[in-house]
Amino acid sequence: MPEMTLVQAVNSALREEMRRDPGMVLLGEDIGNLGGVFRATDGLLGEFGEQRVMDTPLNECGVVGVAIGMAMLGVRVCAEIQFADFVYPGFDQIVNELAKIRYRSGGQFSAPVVIRMPYGGGIRGGLYHSQSPEALFVHTAGLRVVIPSNPYDAKGLLKAALRGADPVIFMEPKRIYRAGRAEVPTEDYTVPLDCARVVRPGADVTVLAYGAMVSLCLEAADRAAAAGTELEVLDIRTLWPLDIEAVLASVRKTGRVVIVHEAPRACGYGAELAAQLCERAIDVLQAPIVRVTGADTPVPYALEAYYLPDAARVLHGVDRVLKY
Amino acid sequence: METTIVSQGSGREQDPSRLEHPLHRYLDPVRAVPHPVVQVLDEQGIPVGPAPPIAADDLLQLYRWMVRVRVFDTRMVNLQRQGRVAFFVPSWGEEAVQIGTAHALEPHDWIFSAYREQGTAMMRGYPPWKLICQILGNGEDLLKGRQMPDHFGAAEYRFTVASSPVGTQIPQAVGGALALRLRGEPSVAVTYFGDGASSTGDFHAGLTFAAVQQAPVVFFCKNNGWAISLPTARQCRAERLADKAIGYGLPGITVDGNDILAVCTVARDAVDWARSGRGPVLLEFLTQRMGPHSTADDVTRYRPNELLEPWKKRDPIHRFRLYLEGRGLWSVAAEQEFRAEVDEWFNEAIRRAEHQPPPAPETMFDDVYAVTPWHLHEQQDEVLQCRK
Ligand SMILES: Cc1ncc(C[n+]2csc(CCOP(=O)(O)OP(=O)(O)O)c2C)c(N)n1
Numbered sequence: 001m002p003e004m005t006l007v008q009a010v011n012s013a014l015r016e017e018m019r020r021d022p023g024m025v026l027l028g029e030d031i032g033n034l035g036g037v038f039r040a041t042d043g044l045l046g047e048f049g050e051q052r053v054m055d056t057p058l059n060e061c062g063v064v065g066v067a068i069g070m071a072m073l074g075v076r077v078c079a080e081i082q083f084a085d086f087v088y089p090g091f092d093q094i095v096n097e098l099a100k101i102r103y104r105s106g107g108q109f110s111a112p113v114v115i116r117m118p119y120g121g122g123i124r125g126g127l128y129h130s131q132s133p134e135a136l137f138v139h140t141a142g143l144r145v146v147i148p149s150n151p152y153d154a155k156g157l158l159k160a161a162l163r164g165a166d167p168v169i170f171m172e173p174k175r176i177y178r179a180g181r182a183e184v185p186t187e188d189y190t191v192p193l194d195c196a197r198v199v200r201p202g203a204d205v206t207v208l209a210y211g212a213m214v215s216l217c218l219e220a221a222d223r224a225a226a227a228g229t230e231l232e233v234l235d236i237r238t239l240w241p242l243d244i245e246a247v248l249a250s251v252r253k254t255g256r257v258v259i260v261h262e263a264p265r266a267c268g269y270g271a272e273l274a275a276q277l278c279e280r281a282i283d284v285l286q287a288p289i290v291r292v293t294g295a296d297t298p299v300p301y302a303l304e305a306y307y308l309p310d311a312a313r314v315l316h317g318v319d320r321v322l323k324y
Numbered sequence: 325m326e327t328t329i330v331s332q333g334s335g336r337e338q339d340p341s342r343l344e345h346p347l348h349r350y351l352d353p354v355r356a357v358p359h360p361v362v363q364v365l366d367e368q369g370i371p372v373g374p375a376p377p378i379a380a381d382d383l384l385q386l387y388r389w390m391v392r393v394r395v396f397d398t399r400m401v402n403l404q405r406q407g408r409v410a411f412f413v414p415s416w417g418e419e420a421v422q423i424g425t426a427h428a429l430e431p432h433d434w435i436f437s438a439y440r441e442q443g444t445a446m447m448r449g450y451p452p453w454k455l456i457c458q459i460l461g462n463g464e465d466l467l468k469g470r471q472m473p474d475h476f477g478a479a480e481y482r483f484t485v486a487s488s489p490v491g492t493q494i495p496q497a498v499g500g501a502l503a504l505r506l507r508g509e510p511s512v513a514v515t516y517f518g519d520g521a522s523s524t525g526d527f528h529a530g531l532t533f534a535a536v537q538q539a540p541v542v543f544f545c546k547n548n549g550w551a552i553s554l555p556t557a558r559q560c561r562a563e564r565l566a567d568k569a570i571g572y573g574l575p576g577i578t579v580d581g582n583d584i585l586a587v588c589t590v591a592r593d594a595v596d597w598a599r600s601g602r603g604p605v606l607l608e609f610l611t612q613r614m615g616p617h618s619t620a621d622d623v624t625r626y627r628p629n630e631l632l633e634p635w636k637k638r639d640p641i642h643r644f645r646l647y648l649e650g651r652g653l654w655s656v657a658a659e660q661e662f663r664a665e666v667d668e669w670f671n672e673a674i675r676r677a678e679h680q681p682p683p684a685p686e687t688m689f690d691d692v693y694a695v696t697p698w699h700l701h702e703q704q705d706e707v708l709q710c711r712k
């Protein structure tokens with residue numbers, strides 16, 4: 001099996017799906033000759049031509065709006081937003097249009113657009129190249145929200161998204177685009193859009209994470225194990241709809257939960273996870289749920305390391321649920 | 325085909341930018357003059373330009389459809405006053421734009437409309453009783469009662485479903501047009517929107533993308549003088565909304581929107597332009613919203629009645645009737661007979677629509693996703709249990 005980085009896995013998924021569906025179109029800013037600012041679409045213009053790999057003017061409302069129109073008329077579209085921080089000019093088209101077309105038309109129309117966007121901190125991007133707006137999309141009925149944490153999942157989830165019937169917000173943790181290589185099969189495969197994954201089993205504390213946070217939770221788990229505590233690290237992968245059964249299964253086993261994300265805490269995705277657990281598993285909880293998250297501040301440029309969760313902060317959270 | 329239509333109260337005569345200034349040396353005097361408005365019939369229905377080659381039967385159809393739209397609007401507003409309809413958006417005065425543009429399309433063309441295109445929908449084949457089902461939000465509504473009145477949509481008639489946020493359909497129509505081109509289909513996409521919508525970012529996005537891609541799309545801007553209470557002169561500083569096209573690099577043409585023959589002619593040419601691969605076109609139709617913004621509006625707070633007087637003389641239906649009568653194609657007797665027929669048509673449509681049951685409560689959770697996920701099933705159980 002070949003080894004690939006996460007961004008190569010994305011590229012490979014796009015390429016294979018473009019080959020599979022000769023009608024499929026990519027659109028976004030600088031995705032053509034440049035191959036995307038992160039090279040996720042590298043080489044695709046050459047193979048598929050500019051009708052299918054469309055460099056667009058700098059207007060996210062246009063990127064999303066045009067993608068919706070294409071999809072409503074039956075074209076499979078994958079749109080790239082250059083950075084999640086710049087999705088807001090297209091936000092109305094996502095929230096009021098993309099997410100609601102099936103519903104508001106009584107099922108007559110649908111727009112299963114996949115919108116890819118690199119998100120998150122860790123690249124010294126400051127306020128405007130570091131944001132993690134996943135909760136805004138989870139909050140919007142009609143969208144699926146997917147965040148891979150490794151190359152294998154990135155490819156399999158993106159392929160599943162591109163074959164699905166719903167619009168998908170596909171957020172890519174850009175700090176780990178090239179963090180390492182992993183084996184990715186050459187034969188066709190998909191990863192289902194409603195399945196969390198136990199990355200590391202453990203009996204003492206459940207750690208819920210996704211995206212770039214998964215690997216630092218694994219690092220924390222190694223350190224905890226050395227000190228005699230077994231963390232169970234669950235990669236949520238498909239934030240919405242959530243694989244609640246997988247989360248409950250883990251929590252019933254451990255009774256203790258730490259939720260980790262780099263987005264701000266207030267009304268963040270962790271708040272929804274915590275609420276779900278309070279409603280469904282309060283009887284098995286042996287300690288309050290602890291959230292280890294980004295701060296409720298913009299992402300600071302020079303002090304980013306203080307903003308982002310790291311293994312030490314995850315362990316601090318673990319300590320709190322253990323010592324309760 | 326120069327016209328007598330005055331620009332809508334711009335009051336630019338005192339404009340300081342017209343005073344002598346060195347900057348004028350760099351300005352194009354031609355561009356400073358608003359371009360002419362295309363007109364075929366004058367206010368008395370007398371041709372001032374060459375009439376388009378439309379067969380007599382077709383001319384009568386255009387007339388009949390305009391009357392149907394007007395009567396439909398009146399009937400719906402009356403139902404609203406009687407409390408039988410919650411809300412309605414009349415299109416009084418805008419019949420020629422809706423019908424003339426719809427006439428220019430092939431059944432396989434796609435329409436991305438706003439909420440004031442009931443006439444276009446009807447002419448495309450959307451049955452009136454189904455439109456009323458939408459207005460009532462009942463179980464026979466194609467939209468399953470999901471939206472406020474006047475947000476029509478029917479895949480069968482290639483009429484995409486309207487939403488409330490103003491202007492969002494504009495870039496979507498461009499995407500639709502690109503999809504059609506990608507598949508090598510001979511169809512075009514058209515989109516309807518108002519003067520207010522021409523200020524949105526979506527308008528900018530749509531025209532920018534369309535021009536760069538040379539998409540087969542026609543933009544129908546219905547300048548009815550108002551965006552709720554804001555007159556067009558305060559919506560946009562340019563004399564003509566069609567002038568905006570210049571900046572995007574596509575043709576922009578202003579048409580007398582109360583002159584159905586002018587609408588038909590220019591819309592047909594524009595659609596042909598787009599269909600033949602020449603790229604997008606922006607058409608601005610000058611018209612007037614003769615009624616309120618909606619049944620929830622109070623026009624007396626912002627629009628003096630006198631303002632409508634000149635527009636009453638330009639009434640698109642009356643004007644066209646004079647033309648038809650002048651050609652011996654229509655008569656008082658024909659009018660009477662047709663009016664009775666239309667009344668009966670809508671009586672039947674209203675009766676049928678009002679007899680439909682409301683949507684079943686459990687359908688509230690359908691169509692959020694292609695397959696309803698667990699959390700919605702759970703919420704459905706909760707809602708239905710508590711409402712038993
Ligand atoms: C984005 C957005 N802002 C505000 C509104 C409220 N609103 C509804 S219709 C309207 C005026 C639209 O005017 P225009 O585009 O000229 O269309 P018309 O109603 O005249 O047909 C406004 C402000 C809205 N629906 N959407």
Ligand SMILES: [Mg+2]
Nearest residue numbers: 518519550551
């Ligand atoms: Mg208007």
